[in-house]
Amino acid sequence: MVHIAKVTSKRMVTIPAKIMKKYSIKEGMKIKFVEREDGILMIPIPNLEDLWGIDCKHTSVIINAIKELEAEHRKEAMQ
Numbered sequence: 001m002v003h004i005a006k007v008t009s010k011r012m013v014t015i016p017a018k019i020m021k022k023y024s025i026k027e028g029m030k031i032k033f034v035e036r037e038d039g040i041l042m043i044p045i046p047n048l049e050d051l052w053g054i055d056c057k058h059t060s061v062i063i064n065a066i067k068e069l070e071a072e073h074r075k076e077a078m079q
Helices: 017-022 056-078
Strands: 028-035 039-045
Touching: 028 056, 039 056
Parallel strands: none
Antiparallel strands: 028 039
C-alpha cells in the first residue's frame, strides 16, 4: 500500500488517516525516526496515558511485547 504526503514549509507532514488508524497513532504521540539505507522507518511510541488502567498482571506482557517490537525494529533498521 502506498500513501503520499507533502512536507510543509515548517517541515510538517500529515500522516494519512488510514495509517493513523491502522497503527493507533493519536494526536500528541511521539514518532521515532530510524534511518536505514533504503529509507526512513517511523515507529509510533505510545503515550503512558494510553497504558493507564492496565491490570498489573498484563503489564509485564505488554512491556515484553514492546521490548520485542523495539528489538525487531532495531534489527530491521540494521539490515
